[in-house]
Amino acid sequence: MAAEKGRAAKGGAAKGTASKGGKADIVHVDFAFKRELAEKIEGNLASFCYQCGACVGDCPAATYTDDFNPRMIMLKVLYGLGEELIGSESLLWECTNCYNCAERCPQDVKPVEVIISMKNMMADRGIYPEGVEKVINTFETTGRTVPMSSAVDKQRARFGLPPLPPVPMEEIQALIGPAPATGEE
Amino acid sequence: MERFAFFPGCLVPARYPAMEFAIRQSLLKLGIEIVDLEGTSCCPDPIYFKSKDKLSWLSVAARNLCLAEKTGVDLFTNCSGCTATLSEAWHLLHEDEELREKVNRRLAKIGMEWKGTSKVRHIATLVRDFVGYEKISETVVRPLDGLQVAIHYGCHLLKPSNIMKVDDPNDPSMMEDLVRALGADPVRHRKWYLCCGKACTDEDLPSNMMRDLLTTVRDEQAELLCLICPTCFGQFDHGQMRIAKLFEEDFSTPPVYYFQLLALAQGEPYENLGFERQRFKPECLKRFEIQEPVEEATS
Numbered sequence: 001m002a003a004e005k006g007r008a009a010k011g012g013a014a015k016g017t018a019s020k021g022g023k024a025d026i027v028h029v030d031f032a033f034k035r036e037l038a039e040k041i042e043g044n045l046a047s048f049c050y051q052c053g054a055c056v057g058d059c060p061a062a063t064y065t066d067d068f069n070p071r072m073i074m075l076k077v078l079y080g081l082g083e084e085l086i087g088s089e090s091l092l093w094e095c096t097n098c099y100n101c102a103e104r105c106p107q108d109v110k111p112v113e114v115i116i117s118m119k120n121m122m123a124d125r126g127i128y129p130e131g132v133e134k135v136i137n138t139f140e141t142t143g144r145t146v147p148m149s150s151a152v153d154k155q156r157a158r159f160g161l162p163p164l165p166p167v168p169m170e171e172i173q174a175l176i177g178p179a180p181a182t183g184e185e
Numbered sequence: 186m187e188r189f190a191f192f193p194g195c196l197v198p199a200r201y202p203a204m205e206f207a208i209r210q211s212l213l214k215l216g217i218e219i220v221d222l223e224g225t226s227c228c229p230d231p232i233y234f235k236s237k238d239k240l241s242w243l244s245v246a247a248r249n250l251c252l253a254e255k256t257g258v259d260l261f262t263n264c265s266g267c268t269a270t271l272s273e274a275w276h277l278l279h280e281d282e283e284l285r286e287k288v289n290r291r292l293a294k295i296g297m298e299w300k301g302t303s304k305v306r307h308i309a310t311l312v313r314d315f316v317g318y319e320k321i322s323e324t325v326v327r328p329l330d331g332l333q334v335a336i337h338y339g340c341h342l343l344k345p346s347n348i349m350k351v352d353d354p355n356d357p358s359m360m361e362d363l364v365r366a367l368g369a370d371p372v373r374h375r376k377w378y379l380c381c382g383k384a385c386t387d388e389d390l391p392s393n394m395m396r397d398l399l400t401t402v403r404d405e406q407a408e409l410l411c412l413i414c415p416t417c418f419g420q421f422d423h424g425q426m427r428i429a430k431l432f433e434e435d436f437s438t439p440p441v442y443y444f445q446l447l448a449l450a451q452g453e454p455y456e457n458l459g460f461e462r463q464r465f466k467p468e469c470l471k472r473f474e475i476q477e478p479v480e481e482a483t484s
Binding site: 065103136158 | 248
């Protein structure tokens with residue numbers, strides 16, 4: 001497993017491809033992509049998708065954009081079409097994380113969790129939208145998504161609230177480091 | 186007095202301290218004692234940090250749960266995002282033994298172990314289940330009679346429903362009942378089920394969604410939009426200004442965090458509740474200050 005993971009990571013996005021234009025569209029399933037995804041928490045759930053489409057009707061991202069469709073995303077996962085899913089222009093970030101798909105799925109696939117697991121794969125490759133990376137950095141350096149400051153404490157004092165206490169960062173760092181891409185548990 | 190550990194998260198204590206003030210005032214009146222937790226971090230957030238590495242996300246969440254376990258009481262949150270992270274973490278650690286062992290190996294490095302003795306509740310669920318609508322009404326000294334309150338449930342209070350177990354995700358009634366307990370009239374607008382859009386990094390998608398949502402709130406002539414999540418609040422306050430400009434449309438729907446509304450109904454003066462810091466100020470609430478507070482809460 002570790003070797004597979006290493007190879008997939010080195011090659012950048014995994015190599016599933018769909019060739020078009022022949023007599024029939026041929027899909028080369030990329031099992032390395034699927035195995036790497038299955039290593040992530042709940043990343044293996046996509047295997048149970050039978051493409052019913054129940055996830056689509058209530059999906060706000062599908063309602064408000066033309067390109068985001070959770071059933072199609074799960075189909076690409078089944079084929080292992082990694083390059084279409086986790087490239088730098090990934091549409092996975094259009095997911096609103098509302099969990100409607102997980103509510104509707106008769107197979108307990110939780111498409112939203114599979115999508116988050118694929119975001120973990122993007123993170124392993126260092127691909128984040130700028131805004132996302134900023135929030136993650138703030139958390140990893142301060143333990144909060146809104147850091148403490150004198151301005152914050154001044155506002156708190158107005159409501160008779162004590163200053164924000166510091167977060168014990170040595171504990172947080174012991175839990176989140178070293179980087180998960182090294183395979184450390 | 187029932188005691189619960191308070192998990193404050195990031196947004197409420199740092200960006201919206203008025204909400205924390207209101208929570209502390211109102212819970213006291215409802216007979217809930219707050220146990221403050223030491224050393225909490227971000228939950229961590231279920232959108233960004235979870236997207237980096239679910240196992241690290243789960244480990245930090247488990248650490249926060251361990252801090253509550255040390256106090257020997259259950260934990261409550263004031264944000265739907267914190268509720269999502271901590272409830273899901275509790276559920277995964279409870280259901281998946283292999284994952285629990287992995288996480289506990291990490292926690293052992295800092296001398297902790299997740300045992301599952303402190304459960305997670307959103308504050309709205311806490312007051313519903315441990316105080317009850319009737320007792321909430323009994324603490325109201327300024328009934329918000331006739332106030333038209335649109336409801337925004339948001340996503341993570343209700344879903345995933347098998348983990349949250351809060352209310353029917355397709356037909357919830359909890360927030361309507363909480364609003365009724367203050368004497369106000371809940372308004373469930375047609376787009377009540379929509380997401381606030383904050384977690385989506387696309388630009389057009391959340392703007393169009395919020396425009397639809399605010400249009401239906403306006404059509405119902407609601408005076409404010411009541412919610413129970415600081416992230417949704419930010420979307421509907423700061424975000425509303427942005428989309429009003431974008432679509433050149435005036436929605437003028439002030440968002441109000443439920444516990445500020447509760448504190449006001451319980452007699453806290455309008456000017457103490459920090460509303461002046463909002464971009465859309467719920468000035469409609471000032472009319473309830475004209476009447477003298479009833480001397481004693483009716484029971």
